[in-house]
Amino acid sequence: MPPREGTYGLLAEFDTPGDLVRAARQARQDGWRRLDCYTPYPVEEAAEAIGFHRDKVPLLCLIGGLLGGAAMFALETWISVLAYPINVAGRPTYSWPAFIVPAYEWTILWAGLSAAFGMLALNGLPALYHPLFNAPNFRDGATTDKFFLCLEALDPKFDLAESKAYLENFRPVSVVEVEY
């Protein structure tokens, strides 16, 4: 694939999450679909405002947890019943209460790992490059105290001059054009 060129989108900067959410909600309502919010901490309302849809992380987490628990329980059962049966104080070799704790630990471990790595994978991370980092105010503010709304050039409604004026309506701190 040849490297992309031209405009990635228009980036509006806001000082408060409230302003961002209102701008994002309005943009979505006005028919924008290729748009994204960038905030220094999770702002759930921003996700809702741009038509956030359900993702598969909870499902991955659940499957990971169940598989982890089942795997450890099966391992313990196999060791105690088949591979190395041993008489512990006359208890049956299949002594499930003793298996619960490691199985539980593995449930948590695998649920956690599946959620974390599943989230990264579904986000397309790790990524080596993202055009937004071309904007200096984004580099400085996106992880500290600024809230950004980006209208992407891929959206059919996108027009450099008109969209810029549209974003100015929301009275952002600034609107900048971002190159690929």
Next chain:
Amino acid sequence: MAHESHAQTHAKTLPADLGAPALVDGWRNRALVVGVIFTVIAVILAFLGQSQDPEHLGWDHFLRGWTMGLMLTFGFSVGGLALLMVQYCSGGKYGLLLRRPLEAMSRTLPLVFGYWVVTAIFMKRLYLWAQFKGDADTAAAVKAGILTEIQKHCIDFKRPMLNPFAFVWVSVLCFAIWGFYTWRLNALALKRDAQGPETTPFWIKKFENISGLGIVIYAVTMTAASIYWVMSMDPTWFSTVYGLLYLVEQGFQVLALGIIVTLALSKAEPIRTLLRQTEQHDLGKLTFAFVMLNIYLAFGQFLIIWSGNLPNEINWYLDRIRGSWGVIITLDFIFHWLIPFSVLLSRDIKRNKKRLTFVCQIMIFAVAFNQFWLIEPSFHDAARNLHFSWGILEYVAVPIAMMAFWIAYFCTRLKTRPLVQVNDPHLAEILEPEHAHA
């Protein structure tokens, strides 16, 4: 700052009338009707059970059901006080919504004390150790076949602690301590509201200081009460985690009731304005933590005793597993952990008022069900032998009646104060729109 001006322009306004809405009167009236009906049913069942061959245990079952009702209402009352203190120490916006319901729960203590007095009066029918005055009595009982050697040994050995005098005075002391904290926190809360915002930092510190020590004292007194009132029904057994189990159970039931009450109150002002989904979600998450903590301790106790398999410990579990009791503990596991855990995992359900209320109702039922499993097998006639008698239905009738009267009392307590504390920085925060929770 832009953020502040924004928050002010979009914040909701606090309703003028912060008092409890009229629907609380409706709850109270309904609770009173239920209470009266189930009192009648309980008395009828006691007579039926008393006339039933061969056990004639109607009134004994009535008292056992009474103990269950005592533990439930005690859990709401003193557990409410405990969660109030925890909340004063930990802070959190969710807590502001619960504070007045929790205060109202704590102020039901006189009724719980009344319930306890009945238990104390009929001590001899509930506690084996209360029937024997000294070593000579127990020796005679062994000869007569009333006690086993092991029971005799345990009762004699534990007599310095398990005797009617200690039972009454330890319990009264505990009630006095809980009463003191209830009075202090409730009185100061009104004083706090009467003063201006410049006093807020002082009050936050003040409540923290009272509650911090209060939580520690609560843990100790709670342990004593649960040992005397329930664990000692079987004088041969002991578990060091028992008090903690009851403590977590109280958090479990108080949060469940707190959520039910808050969501029900949100049908009318002022809570309709004050309850945001964020706080409802937080309450759901906290409840989920208690569901987990409860199974952790309950299973931990079982695993340790199962591993040790010692004759002085394992019998307590065998009494509660064999003879069809296994069915009860399996159901208990399902109601107490499996259902709340699986359901509360879901974010959507925690944010849905109807469904969250339903889960909380199941949780409160589970707490009662668990009490049945703890109490009934402590008695010789029921240990390793789950069987039907009219009397066993007292475990439904008596606690429902007691709970109903407790709820009626709780509603009157709830009516006496505004539903939200105004001298608190969290109030401005929960009036902000949800996306401004920075």
